[in-house]
Amino acid sequence: MSLLEIDELTVEFxxxxxxxxxxxxxxxxxxxxxxxxxxxxxGAGKSTIGVAIMGLLEKPGHITGGTISLKGEHISGLNTAAxxxxxxxxxxMIFQDPLTSLNPLLTIxxxxxETIRAHLNLTQDEANQRAIELLExxxxxxxxxxxxxxxxxxxxxxxxxxxxxxxxxxEPDVIIADEPTTALDVSVQAQVLALIKELAREKQVGVIxxxxxxxxIADTTDVMTVMYQxxxxxxxxxxxxxxxxxxxxxxxxxxxxxxxNERMHxxxxxxxxGRTQDFQIDDLARNWNKTEIDAxxxxxxxxxxxxxxxxxxxxxxxxxxxxxxxxxxSFNIQQGEVFGIVGESxxxxxxxxxxxxxxxxxxxxxxxxxxxPVTGVKDLSDxxxxxxMIFQDPYSSLxxxxxxxxxxxxPAKHHKLLSGKxxxxxxxxxxxxxxxxxxxxKKYPHEFSGGQRQRISIARALxxxxxxxxxxxxxxxxxxxxxxxxxxxLKDLQEHLNLTMLFISHDxxxxxxxxDRVGVMQxxxxxxxxxxEALFTNPQHAYTQELLSFMPQLKGI
Amino acid sequence: MFNYILKRVAQSGLVLLVVGLVxxxxxRFVGDPIDNMLGQERTVEDVERLxxxxxxxxxxIVQYGRFLGDAVQGxxxxxxxxxxxxxxxxxxxxxxxxxxxxxxxxxxxxxGIILGVFTAIRRDGWLASVIMTTSLIGVSLPTFLIGIVxxxxxxxxxxxxxxxxxxEVVQVGFWSTGFLTKSGWLALILPAITLGxxxxxxxxxxxxxxxxxxxxxxxxRFARARGLSERVVHFRHALKNTLxxxxxxxxxxxxxxIAFAIITESxxxxxxxxxxxxxxxxxxxxxxxAAYLMLISVMxxxxxxxxxxxxxxxxxxxxxxxx
Numbered sequence: 087m088s089l090l091e092i093d094e095l096t097v098e099f100x101x102x103x104x105x106x107x108x109x110x111x112x113x114x115x116x117x118x119x120x121x122x123x124x125x126x127x128x129g130a131g132k133s134t135i136g137v138a139i140m141g142l143l144e145k146p147g148h149i150t151g152g153t154i155s156l157k158g159e160h161i162s163g164l165n166t167a168a169x170x171x172x173x174x175x176x177x178x179m180i181f182q183d184p185l186t187s188l189n190p191l192l193t194i195x196x197x198x199x200e201t202i203r204a205h206l207n208l209t210q211d212e213a214n215q216r217a218i219e220l221l222e223x224x225x226x227x228x229x230x231x232x233x234x235x236x237x238x239x240x241x242x243x244x245x246x247x248x249x250x251x252x253x254x255x256x257e258p259d260v261i262i263a264d265e266p267t268t269a270l271d272v273s274v275q276a277q278v279l280a281l282i283k284e285l286a287r288e289k290q291v292g293v294i295x296x297x298x299x300x301x302x303i304a305d306t307t308d309v310m311t312v313m314y315q316x317x318x319x320x321x322x323x324x325x326x327x328x329x330x331x332x333x334x335x336x337x338x339x340x341x342x343x344x345x346x347n348e349r350m351h352x353x354x355x356x357x358x359x360g361r362t363q364d365f366q367i368d369d370l371a372r373n374w375n376k377t378e379i380d381a382x383x384x385x386x387x388x389x390x391x392x393x394x395x396x397x398x399x400x401x402x403x404x405x406x407x408x409x410x411x412x413x414x415x416s417f418n419i420q421q422g423e424v425f426g427i428v429g430e431s432x433x434x435x436x437x438x439x440x441x442x443x444x445x446x447x448x449x450x451x452x453x454x455x456x457x458x459p460v461t462g463v464k465d466l467s468d469x470x471x472x473x474x475m476i477f478q479d480p481y482s483s484l485x486x487x488x489x490x491x492x493x494x495x496x497p498a499k500h501h502k503l504l505s506g507k508x509x510x511x512x513x514x515x516x517x518x519x520x521x522x523x524x525x526x527x528k529k530y531p532h533e534f535s536g537g538q539r540q541r542i543s544i545a546r547a548l549x550x551x552x553x554x555x556x557x558x559x560x561x562x563x564x565x566x567x568x569x570x571x572x573x574x575x576l577k578d579l580q581e582h583l584n585l586t587m588l589f590i591s592h593d594x595x596x597x598x599x600x601x602d603r604v605g606v607m608q609x610x611x612x613x614x615x616x617x618x619e620a621l622f623t624n625p626q627h628a629y630t631q632e633l634l635s636f637m638p639q640l641k642g643i
Numbered sequence: 644m645f646n647y648i649l650k651r652v653a654q655s656g657l658v659l660l661v662v663g664l665v666x667x668x669x670x671r672f673v674g675d676p677i678d679n680m681l682g683q684e685r686t687v688e689d690v691e692r693l694x695x696x697x698x699x700x701x702x703x704i705v706q707y708g709r710f711l712g713d714a715v716q717g718x719x720x721x722x723x724x725x726x727x728x729x730x731x732x733x734x735x736x737x738x739x740x741x742x743x744x745x746x747x748x749x750x751x752x753x754x755g756i757i758l759g760v761f762t763a764i765r766r767d768g769w770l771a772s773v774i775m776t777t778s779l780i781g782v783s784l785p786t787f788l789i790g791i792v793x794x795x796x797x798x799x800x801x802x803x804x805x806x807x808x809x810x811e812v813v814q815v816g817f818w819s820t821g822f823l824t825k826s827g828w829l830a831l832i833l834p835a836i837t838l839g840x841x842x843x844x845x846x847x848x849x850x851x852x853x854x855x856x857x858x859x860x861x862x863x864r865f866a867r868a869r870g871l872s873e874r875v876v877h878f879r880h881a882l883k884n885t886l887x888x889x890x891x892x893x894x895x896x897x898x899x900x901i902a903f904a905i906i907t908e909s910x911x912x913x914x915x916x917x918x919x920x921x922x923x924x925x926x927x928x929x930x931x932x933a934a935y936l937m938l939i940s941v942m943x944x945x946x947x948x949x950x951x952x953x954x955x956x957x958x959x960x961x962x963x964x965x966x
Contacts, residue, residue: 142864170873171870174868174871178868187865189862191957191958191959192883204869253869255869
């Protein structure tokens, strides 16, 4: 008998167009002390399974078939009170974003003790003692002091460890971890995953690890289940499924994962389900106002770039405190080259992008574009036309109240390049070139998926025919399969249109595939700057070596 | 933290100085006070004498300085119409308005928050829908109409409650209170409901929408996933997080309850500041108007200062840095 057994589970969400089947006859089982990976794209139903186990399906969603049993007893269909007694006590859940999973207005001690006391019959003092032990268990330093602090006083990785401590309050048998490390940096991700592994082994907890990251699956899980559109397509030992995938979807999914150890010219697309849309680079290239590459003149010469942020405001300027986000960073970007910046969150990589885009003022140093200074210059409109930006989050970077054609046309209209019919023609062309139809222009952003939105962002960036693209984590919010499409589009643009790019990412395999040269940022300082292949095969700086060691190795694929 | 309070107090002082300037300007620009004080039969000597006596021949800035100095000490001069010191009149009238405001604010906040939480938690229940629909009436009907309707039903038709005045009052020091007699309480019910109804519906709708927003947050889902009871999730985790915007609006509304009690006070002939102000406007009693203006602005500024400090009290993120 397995610890947790899910048998032919079906979950439906009634909609006006009939029932939407989120999970379709899925079966899987988890043993004590085992980490079970659940992998698939967004919308595959993997999170819905986790929520269904907890009995927390959002209305009107409900279980229409199958059973969930814990230690041989059915728990699907239990009433609310019985389910509430089970939650937290026997089954716990860890959510994706540690920044939003903790109540900002209560101390972590309050949140721990209230959970402990909800399940165990302890006094406040005993609960407090146990809370301190739990914090020690998840390696929060100095737990006696930190227990009185509020969530915002902890870093992201520490908050996720507190979330894990909360999930462990009453020694649960099963923990469901829904994308527990997606919002974290690689080094922190490695620590959190190590902690989860250790807990599973030592406390004999069964863990369901829901993720879209193949690297996490490969490094952490014992057994894995692959889901596609609500159905389980394949399951088995992780090494077997990754090593010899049987199902066509699994095969193409694994092929689409950017390889950390070699550079490929293009990314294999996930072809399963027949939904690859073509990107029509030839049409675009024909009408493009290409600038020839001049190898002697770097497009960007950035020297000693510095940015400070006000940390503590005060009446007297002398007692104001600043933190230095970017500290005397210098680099050149050659024409037609993709320059990558890699680093953890807070290392200053996005700040550099924003200073180059002119969104932030510069506190020191200079930026030369095509030999001409762009800092301290009043009229930047010509410069701004030539640079465009693609942002990380395709959901918040498109105005939800504007139609797609207005969004894409806006840059060209703003720079008075086109208007009226010509503008509409350009917009329609761009939409078709990024694999959408001209009819899409009449819709609003919410009608598109994340990948489609990111294509719209790209179309918008191309509207002014720029020479330079800033891509700030363009694929970190996307699934592996969609990531491959977007990265291919960016590669094509760079090759066929002579575009120069600044590519920012925390994802090392993606950096390796995309960039010609890379700069490594740590705490506002660029610690190393080299050709990509040289950096990956022979890192010089200690920090680069450390970052590379945290990179998931995709063993056995 | 200390810096923050200091900054806010300095800003409040600046606001009061500006309002003081406006209040003072009324003396100079809304008619000549000498004309107002002396009747038709006056001599040039009388005018000159009074002008010197009142200091109206001094430069503007000196007069403004004197006005501020007096105002700080609570001296707003003599009412043109009643011939008594304005501060005396205000002290006499203020308890009526403040008692009415406190009771109606208490009603508005307590009932508003309870109903708001209820309608958010039972979003699809029939009772919640009834409350939401009824609340539209509170928002859309003008205050005077509600007052008149309430008087018609409860005073004229049923004869349960008095239709005007404060009932019997008891003098406690300078404060005349209606809280200590039965007729005082009875007289307070209708005006308090009339005055508080709009704020109540506003607070209710605000709490409801904030609460619905908060209930969607990850930390609420996570609190449920930890097996906490619905009561703890709703009142400990959700309600506290809805409070910051609610306090902002409530603070401003509390100010307007006091400042704009005028209509309710007129309808119920409530002997408070609003009625005093209306009468002052009718008779161009500038010292009273100026004093009222200053009083209201002090009240608004104080409430806003308290609101800002409450934010810090509720939200630990505001306690260090950032401010």
